[in-house]
Amino acid sequence: MNAWAQLIESHGGRPFVDDDEGRSFSYADALSYGRALLAPVGDQRAFVVLLCSNAAPSIAAYLALLASDHAVLLVERDLAAERLTALLGLYSPDAVVDPLDETPVRRLRGGTELHPDLALLLSTSGSTGSPKLARFTSSAIRANAASIAEYLNLTPDERPLLHLPTSYSYGMSVINSHLLVGAPLSVTACSPMQPGFWDRLSAVEATSIAGVPFHYDMLRRFGTAKLELPHLRTLTQAGGKLAPSLVKLFGGWAQQTGRRFFVMYGQTEAGPRISYLPPERAAEAPESVGIAIPGVELSLLDDAGQPIEEAGVAGELVCRSPAIMMGYALSASDLSRGDEQCGLLRTGDVAQRSEDGLITIVGRSARMVKLYGVRVNLDDVDALLLSRGYRAAAFGGDDQLKIAVEGADPKVVRALIIESFSFPPRGFDVRSLPAIPRAASGKVLYADIARHWDDGLAA
Template structure:
């Protein structure tokens, strides 16, 4: 298998990276920078990249792949205590970061010896990048290449394309944009600006961006901000993943895109599958706005009941299982896990409950386990409870309509204070965090919290949100 971090050498003088000031970096120059960055890092060692959407971080990532150095990608804005805990757990030999004294990027040696790494291991991504979850997804070279090839295939990405970094590169969806465009010899419009910044849209227009990627919250915002009044004549592709976009918004963007000859893709994925598992063909947006579509090229879905038996009938709910070459090698919870081989053998039980219609299109109907995805961030409800309980507060976390709901026992910390704490730690908007005070928490016969009853109590109005 040929890998995109090598095959991109063929594009030499084509522009790999373009910046908002109009300057560009050719593929040949980007590769030279990449190789220089990792020159002092031993092959087969573990490093950490504190990622920002900058040419320096793109080059460091590319250099690691080319040399066989395994990077763990970290949000540069991650709280220092969480970041340091992650480093203590996995022992990277060096950290690529922006230096506060001169605002330049450089390696900081940690003094650690690299843990033993499996020879197929290429990349480590946090399963919840914004919260610093210590659990990492172990991704192989084959995983990265296979997913990039599949995405390029169904989106039709070519060397004419110019994609803007609307998502952080430490996030699997954001990283997939970099991977696919390097594979295709396309141009990456690199910016640290948020989609909320006017400068982001000025850059997008001036650089003639051909594609935009976003999570549901971004598309909801674009609808409110009237993207239909913006002049983006070069835009030809819009993609959405990172959680469920409401059917109403799917239909709105389907119509917006149709009028402008833009292809709008609703997609589904997980970090454990290197990014992408399904897409909804553009021509089916209006009649299947709730669907995640069909498996990407090279992958396949199946549904299984509670006993693991295959579900053949249409419209029966079961756990969604994905098979494909982009399925991770497995999880890492300790440095010792980094030497493990392929534990999953290309099969991923997603933890999502889904149904398949008579035409073979899939729709997610819930979560098998207690994880939710909000604004592209996957959050463990059990982790939310643990963090609150560490502060001496008794609380129970659940979710409804893509919102995080926290129930407090009477007499606990005031809802507004707790909501502010959760919003800060998980980087969530106030509109998706609701804290309620419960007079009585329903329990099962075994003394455990009955979350279905708790949610019913809250949503039925017996407790105020």
């Protein structure tokens, strides 16, 4: 019996999860239900793809998989069919589990060799269904959950309302950290922009909510009065940089009303949490991602790979943590590989440290953006469009994905992107130009495209 199974069984009949449809499970019942659901997979260790949704049966299946010896890849249930088919073809899992389907378990040919320590796989690029996966041990995921539970001071009396996708590392971490302390959670398919979310928030007397920058921008427009419920005491934010003005707004509101607002930073590869801004520092340091979470060590390296000790000097942020992934996987053959990171992650983010030790991200070196909290690999977008015959260049910042296409109808490309990646329509802008500017080496000149984005490019 693994450590997760022992923990879950120790929670016994405590309430575990409920959803929009009124379905609910105790810890014991969820484990029993999930194990029965997974019975067709068999007892022999297997590689399982779980199609996730914010529904109690899906959370119960996840619980049972944590408690099993299987290795599981979490994929959102509404991932475009083409992207799912590509993932299955590349990694050859033994089974696909969809708890909401009439036939919840579909056995496949499988046969992929698995490393004995491999327990969990997460896509590195959210809703794009990137074939690049992060590989984790069970102990790594548990270590990050324990750190989160510690700095948030979680107890069995908590009850989060989770609307984030459960295959998304942030959503997964909400489940894991509360599972660790035996707290119940409510899940909803409604977003904060829908009345159903607020109805559920009140009905279940949720103690906390988690959101990405887009959600807090929406909450600003709604007004903080919607949050002034007697049971709601904690708000957390991750999934991209929140504007300092909003950090001040929600941090100040939380202090005035006796609540807590946590700004957090992380990466999928780190399991996912890396740092947090203590709530009492939000007003004075709203641009900061704060301090390392318990058990994590953060350092800065210069271009020569040497440590930076001085305050105010920028360098690459490096994380040492027991929750770091084993390494990446690009195909089925990589799933047999061992730990290649040894607890160390070079984040690709450029940061600096203040005199009193607070970390501030000042740049990003990789071609990634956070689109409404979901990390998007811009190279995935370019590659998908090229495979369909479109030369394209994707760029932008958090919640500002922009795609330039060469000599094509932007409306056609826009429809293709929505179909392929399930991006929200308001999340990106597609425009056409006669030719994508390139250097003599053939490298795309993204800066030139960005500079002239509003200078007559056809939308």
